[in-house]
């Protein structure tokens with residue numbers, strides 16, 4: 001059987017040269033066995049257009065660099081196999097993030113800002129003691145924290161979120177999940193009201209309209225639905241205590 | 244067109260992986276102003292891809308009982324085939340338990356000892372009730388005790404996220420998508436770097452009292468590598484380009500036994516640590532025949548060679564991508580695989596369409612780690628230039644000698660980050676911030692001249708894609724696991740030709756304006772070839788076999804002539820690296836038998 005010919009329709013725009021308007025460009029390549037979009041895009045760049053911009057780092061669905069809209073669905077390009085797609089493949093950059101060029105968007109700045117605003121670090125007065133044994137933790141709890149910490153900051157859940165697309169400061173499902181990760185962690189000494197300051201507002205959990213587009217889009221299966229519900233419950237109670 | 248802006252700071256750290264960030268934290272905690280540069284957002288650094296774990300002799304797990312720094316020391320020195328600096332290894336093993344606990348303090352959700360019985364290779368493991376809840380450890384290659392602390396199989400991810408959270412907490416400035424390309428120096432002292440923004444292509448000058456290189460490994464010089472695609476050695480090449488900084492033991496390249504065919508994505512050693520087996524085309528478990536004591540968990544250099552030896556003897560599984568063997572983890576059971584080896588089962592499912600609960604994973608030894616790098620002393624200070632430090636995989640601190648143990652590299656990043664970070668802070672206290680403006684201009688001009696020349700050659704120049712591919716194949720075929728004088732000679736001449744061609748690299752696409760990715764890649768090419776040549780030449784000259792460097796024409800370790808470290812320099816204008824040698828520091832354990840490998844086990 002001869003291999004399929006794949007036709008890519010790729011979004012092109014360079015903010016440095018606004019005189020060239022956004023457009024899609026078409027490339028054709030023969031499909032190879034076990035071909036991922038990482039392999040395909042590099043083939044296009046190496047052989048047809050060396051100016052094409054996109055981001056890959058780990059090419060193993062670990063680092064979160066390569067989120068994009070693949071035939072309209074947000075996912076990681078490196079873990080998408082062409083055999084699971086029709087022969088016409090349309091690639092667009094993730095919306096909601098600043099466009100750097102073609103398929104490359106600035107997720108890094110967005111996530112750093114989110115981490116700063118949610119104060120994503122362990123808050124504690126304890127000073128590290130080099131001579132002491134570590135504090136004990138139940139392994140089931142560490143697995144639960146890891147479950148939330150598995151987010152790789154790819155931005156897929158942000159790109160598909162209606163709220164995030166109209167409200168630039170909304171922290172998204174990833175941000176709410178991030179807060180839940182610290183709420184679960186007994187090493188973080190923030191109380192309910194301190195968390196409320198961080199997420200108990202319209203840029204946080206109360207901005208979420210609960211349609212769960214995010215939950216379906218997470219390429220590594222962070223249980224966003226459950227995490228959103230957990231934070232919503234906690235913050236509803238915290239809000240009650242405030243009054 | 245030589246416009247650029249200048250930023251000054253106390254400490255400039257190039258690289259936002261675990262090593263760079265840990266050093267930055269140490270310097271910032273001491274009150275210094277710190278700026279970190281990175282090709283990519285920090286959390287995407289390759290450190291995040293480490294799955295298996297980090298070694299520290301906590302001795303909490305039942306199978307790690309009685310562990311201590313001395314045992315860790317002995318394993319590390321043996322693993323290195325007596326190539327490591329023993330004073331460095333001693334500091335390292337003493338500090339690793341502190342570093343792992345410090346990371347717990349900062350939020351790493353380490354897997355903990357469970358109150359559960361478990362079967363492992365036919366023996367029942369019963370944990371000490373006193374230790375339940377303390378940081379657990381798993382088995383890794385070449386270790387006498389279970390010592391590798393882990394978070395399921397996301398150790399690197401959780402370490403890097405915790406570390407970066409401290410960088411954010413301390414408000415340390417990070418400039419991402421900023422590539423350092425040239426050291427500003429006068430042959431004696433380093434003053435900072437010339438960098439180029441990957442957002443818009445503009446040049447930026449960073450001037451610092453102390454400059455630190457923590458740019459990670461350079462596996463992408465090889466055709467098949469487990470490394471991230473950004474691991475092409477830019478930071479190391481930048482040091483070599485100075486003409487005065489030597490690179491240590493570049494020929495010491497690690498091949499990991501289990502890269503998955505054909506994407507070469509890593510299947511962590513944790514899979515064998517958890518009890519996975521290697522099988523040949525007949526489904527036969529062959530490692531016990533070669534390594535009766537350690538079996539699948541001898542050191543990596545040994546297991547990789549044994550696999551290739553077995554394949555050469557005709558027992559490999561044929562495939563369009565060359566022969567391979569199988570990794571079998573089915574007997575670990577669904578629960579254990581989906582809990583503690585979850586990322587790799589996802590990887591096997593996604594990239595090879597294989598369910599490891601029911602099926603075998605195709606694997607072959609694949610380039611994985613670079614033991615060599617920018618040579619430093621035990622404080623992390625780089626040879627040859629003042630005010631310059633290096634640490635992590637880009638450095639040759641020399642903890643690993645000729646073979647790194649799995650789990651010792653993540654540990655090195657945070658341990659060196661503590662130790663070297665303190666030294667950087669102290670050193671910076673006494674350093675000044677003065678630099679002649681014509682020195683800056685000279686280095687900026689050098690960079691612009693290179694860019695202009697590439698643009699001017701345009702389509703009349705060489706295509707970087709072709710040269711890179713030929714370089715990668717040359718190292719793959721001629722400077723691989725089994726090496727001979729003939730192949731290495733061929734590699735050196737081939738790479739020299741490619742280096743000449745790389746001087747004429749052009750642009751096939753656009754005009755190299757702004758952040759054109761082709762110009763970025765074309766600029767990196769000559770440096771990559773220099774590194775490739777230091778690897779090939781170092782390997783050609785080293786006429787013995789030690790750790791990962793295996794010469795079929797000199798199959799024995801030769802302590803009489805070769806108990807020494809290669810130092811590769813690249814003087815201005817030279818066509819080949821110049822090699823010198825230095826002695827290895829041996830403070831505790833004189834050279835002896837490793838207890839595994841060709842000289843110990845069965846032939």
Ligand SMILES: Cc1cc2nc3c(=O)[nH]c(=O)nc-3n(C[C@H](O)[C@H](O)[C@H](O)COP(=O)(O)OP(=O)(O)OC[C@H]3O[C@@H](n4cnc5c(N)ncnc54)[C@H](O)[C@@H]3O)c2cc1C
Pocket residue numbers: 257258259260261262263280281282283285288289290291292293294295296297298398399421422423424457458459460469470471477478509511611612634635636637649650651652653654656
């Ligand atoms: C797949 C895989 C799995 C691994 N698993 C384990 C394991 O289980 N246990 C273990 O101990 N080790 C493991 N290792 C090895 C270990 O992960 C690495 O050696 C270690 O993380 C390297 O850390 P680093 O900080 O030195 O470099 P990196 O994490 O690679 O960071 C390098 C940084 O430098 C920046 N940079 C590079 N060049 C430039 C430049 N020119 N200008 C500006 N910035 C630059 C990059 O942006 C990046 O931020 C693994 C390695 C691989 C490939």
Ligand code: SF4
Pocket residue numbers: 157160161162163164172173207208209210211212213214215
């Ligand atoms: S459920 Fe909330 S976070 Fe998720 S997509 Fe909808 S609005 Fe966004």
Ligand code: SF4
Pocket residue numbers: 150151152153154155156157158173174177217218219220221222224
């Ligand atoms: S929660 Fe999932 S989709 Fe959202 S950023 Fe994290 S990994 Fe990506």
Ligand code: FES
Pocket residue numbers: 055056057058059060061062063064065066067076077078079
């Ligand atoms: S390149 Fe790392 S997730 Fe796709």
